[in-house]
Amino acid sequence: MSTGKGLKRIKNQPVLHSSLKKQKNLWLTIEIWDLIKEEATKNQLSCSEYVEQKLRECHGR
Template sequence: MSTGKGKKRMKNQPVLYEGIKKKRNPLITDYAWHGMQEKAIKAGLSASEYLERLIRKDLDAE
């Protein structure tokens, strides 16, 4: 999947997905948060995008 680099970002216009992202507040432990941050950095992604891809991958597998 493209990272959207080089695409002009416009407010309220989706770039990578069919919908725009909204601020959410999942409650997770510090252990899970730090682990997610480490994996996201290794993948070259933000924690938000890492979580988005992880969940979408799981949903697509169903």
């Protein structure tokens, strides 16, 4: 996933959102995980970023 032209990722500085991401755990069925992977690939995103974007859309953020 690209950060955009001229943007460089710097450790401990968010690029795509206003805050840093932290590792969290989710328990999902195999079917849902496969669906997330499929949709993320279609949208050229990581699974993490796909889930984050979908939730932000739902909550208007």
